[in-house]
Amino acid sequence: MAAPAAWLEQAFVLVHGEDGDGRREAVEAWKRKHVDPEWEDFSLTLCSEGCPWAEVLAALQEAPPLGAEARTVVVPAADNLFSKRRGGPKDKKQDLPEAVAALLQTPPRGLKLLLIAWATVPGGPGNPLGSKPWTDWAKAGRILKVGHIEHRDVPAFIEGRAAEMGLRLGSGGARLLAERLSNEKVLTERSRKKKAEGGHPGIIQRTLEVIELMAEGQAVTEPIIDQATFRLAGERAYAWKNAWMKGDASAALRALRESLDDDADAAALMLLNQVRSELTRLFDYLEATGQGLKGAELLEAIGFSPKQAFLLNDLAATANRLRGRPLAGMLRRVNQTERDLKGMALGKGQTALLDLTLYLCRTWGH
Numbered sequence: 001m002a003a004p005a006a007w008l009e010q011a012f013v014l015v016h017g018e019d020g021d022g023r024r025e026a027v028e029a030w031k032r033k034h035v036d037p038e039w040e041d042f043s044l045t046l047c048s049e050g051c052p053w054a055e056v057l058a059a060l061q062e063a064p065p066l067g068a069e070a071r072t073v074v075v076p077a078a079d080n081l082f083s084k085r086r087g088g089p090k091d092k093k094q095d096l097p098e099a100v101a102a103l104l105q106t107p108p109r110g111l112k113l114l115l116i117a118w119a120t121v122p123g124g125p126g127n128p129l130g131s132k133p134w135t136d137w138a139k140a141g142r143i144l145k146v147g148h149i150e151h152r153d154v155p156a157f158i159e160g161r162a163a164e165m166g167l168r169l170g171s172g173g174a175r176l177l178a179e180r181l182s183n184e185k186v187l188t189e190r191s192r193k194k195k196a197e198g199g200h201p202g203i204i205q206r207t208l209e210v211i212e213l214m215a216e217g218q219a220v221t222e223p224i225i226d227q228a229t230f231r232l233a234g235e236r237a238y239a240w241k242n243a244w245m246k247g248d249a250s251a252a253l254r255a256l257r258e259s260l261d262d263d264a265d266a267a268a269l270m271l272l273n274q275v276r277s278e279l280t281r282l283f284d285y286l287e288a289t290g291q292g293l294k295g296a297e298l299l300e301a302i303g304f305s306p307k308q309a310f311l312l313n314d315l316a317a318t319a320n321r322l323r324g325r326p327l328a329g330m331l332r333r334v335n336q337t338e339r340d341l342k343g344m345a346l347g348k349g350q351t352a353l354l355d356l357t358l359y360l361c362r363t364w365g366h
Contacts, residue, residue: 003029006141012107016117019147019201049077072112082121082128105133154178168219180229241274247365
């Protein structure tokens with residue numbers, strides 16, 4: 001999904017939304033337009049994730065190096081800058097510092113700013129994008145929203161991407177896939193309740209990639225579409241869990257990125273539930289063995305069927321290795337991550353889940 005030319009021409013811009021692929025494409029296109037590769041090391045400032053407006057303002061106030069035409073500031077995770085201030089009967093939107101508001105309202109020459117929000121920043125009265133200077137930014141074409149396709153436009157979007165990939169969906173294939181992605185569990189409960197919101201380009205792209213592998217150059221049939229869309233999100237969450245349980249940080253981080261790119265809010269909770277289920281099984285095992293349970297009683301206590309008895313040896317080894325302080329520390333870490341995901345952290349949940357993933361790889365997959 002190419003970024004609009006009008007947005008690319010602007011020096012001060014915001015890109016927001018859940019489509020990771022679209023967001024990356026827009027960011028790279030804007031940087032190609034506004035950042036001179038020869039001067040990038042000197043004239044480009046990359047702010048830290050979850051940084052406050054004070055850090056952004058300080059970066060903007062730095063003079064460009066001698067010989068460079070402009071200084072460019074990129075804020076890679078700006079979601080917290082648009083979050084509402086908590087407290088009182090109603091959460092209120094944050095007021096911009098006067099110095100920041102002045103710069104955003106009338107960007108000076110020689111400065112460029114790219115704000116990147118991973119989630120959709122709400123607009124309208126009382127919301128972060130519902131007042132100046134953001135309403136003026138919207139009118140000027142400085143705000144780009146990715147990750148949103150109107151429900152009626154989803155089949156056409158699928159057909160376009162399939163044609164680019166050389167997939168032969170056949171008559172009605174695009175519409176069938178659109179229906180599967182609307183009705184199967186790959187969408188969040190919120191998305192199912194609001195079908196008019198359309199689909200996520202990231203989910204569609206990942207699904208087409210799976211279909212491409214399954215079709216092996218042949219025409220795409222309905223059974224292939226059924227198989228590709230069955231519990232797609234759940235399979236990615238399982239891949240993430242399987243990777244950190246083995247200590248494979250590279251695979252775990254890749255699975256995490258793919259899950260968050262598609263639907264960050266739903267994926268974050270799904271991934272956290274994967275960790276909790278494994279921790280619960282360890283605690284249940286330690287409690288059951290402490291009571292002297294064995295055989296069928298032990299399997300029943302930890303929720304295993306007789307066919308899963310072969311998993312007991314690995315479970316016992318992990319439980320004995322992590323019992324005591326390591327297991328208690330892991331539980332505290334998961335609880336802290338849950339609090340971060342619910343809005344008690346400076347940044348968005350991506351950073352919290354990234355830290356948790358690396359922690360699990362080191363601790364569980366040791």
